[in-house]
Amino acid sequence: MKRVDMHIHTCHSFDCLNHPVRLIERAKSIGLDVLCITDHNEIEGALRLKERFPENVIVGEEVKTGEGVDVIGLFIQTKIPKGTPARETCAMIHEQGGLVYVPHPYAAGKGGSGKILPVIDGMVDIVEGHNGRIHHPELNVRAQEWARERNLPMGAGSDAHTLAEVGTAFVEMPDFDDSAQSFLNAIRSAKINGRSSSHLVHVASTYAKFHKAIFPRAEWT
Numbered sequence: 001m002k003r004v005d006m007h008i009h010t011c012h013s014f015d016c017l018n019h020p021v022r023l024i025e026r027a028k029s030i031g032l033d034v035l036c037i038t039d040h041n042e043i044e045g046a047l048r049l050k051e052r053f054p055e056n057v058i059v060g061e062e063v064k065t066g067e068g069v070d071v072i073g074l075f076i077q078t079k080i081p082k083g084t085p086a087r088e089t090c091a092m093i094h095e096q097g098g099l100v101y102v103p104h105p106y107a108a109g110k111g112g113s114g115k116i117l118p119v120i121d122g123m124v125d126i127v128e129g130h131n132g133r134i135h136h137p138e139l140n141v142r143a144q145e146w147a148r149e150r151n152l153p154m155g156a157g158s159d160a161h162t163l164a165e166v167g168t169a170f171v172e173m174p175d176f177d178d179s180a181q182s183f184l185n186a187i188r189s190a191k192i193n194g195r196s197s198s199h200l201v202h203v204a205s206t207y208a209k210f211h212k213a214i215f216p217r218a219e220w221t
Helices: 020-029 044-052 086-095 137-149 180-187 201-214
Strands: 002-008 034-040 057-064 070-074 099-102 126-131 154-157 169-173 191-194
Touching: 002 126, 002 154, 020 034, 020 044, 034 044, 034 070, 044 057, 070 086, 086 099, 099 180, 126 137, 126 191, 137 154, 154 191, 169 180
Parallel strands: 002 034, 034 057, 099 126, 126 154
Antiparallel strands: 002 169, 057 070, 070 099, 154 169, 169 191
16 A cells, blocks of 8 residues: 655745745655646646656646646646636646546636646546545535545645645555556555644645745746
8 A cells, every 4th residue: 555645745836935945855754755846837846856756656737727626637738728718738648648536526716626637537637535625524524525426536645735744645556557547546445544633734825925026936946
């Protein structure tokens, strides 16, 4: 079995200061095997980290779609531009041989309170059944119910923007090779593990935004 945190941010996200290598060290220290690196509208950091730690990283991107709602692509090689419409985003993920992973679908704002689900219904491969930054459990429950109604596998991720958050949510799943299809087959037997992070993690994200407005991003890469 492998333990996978399916939603992780690095300093390549606009609201995060996590050094990529420190993330891998943190993951190993708490017994996680694989991290899905899903930076906002960026895959550069994930690609670099994958080169250095090929067995511990899945390359992803959390795309802010034209509808203002996030969609994650996993196992992709090319960045999808911010503002791409949701259905086109999903199509571009599949064209790369990747998987469409819908994060926090019922969260307000970034999840659109579920509004994007009818738009991309039929194009989704995996639904985030537990997001560590969701503080209202019913929102995770609604995501799980939507997935079950469509017989879709569920994932879980910390949505970590700080090192301390890594592993607050993850899946335990059978071993898989480094391919989208193998991962998709394995996650159908996954077990979700998760708890909610402190509300204070959002303060850290706000601090990161201001810090990056003052200092160039190259400082952390």
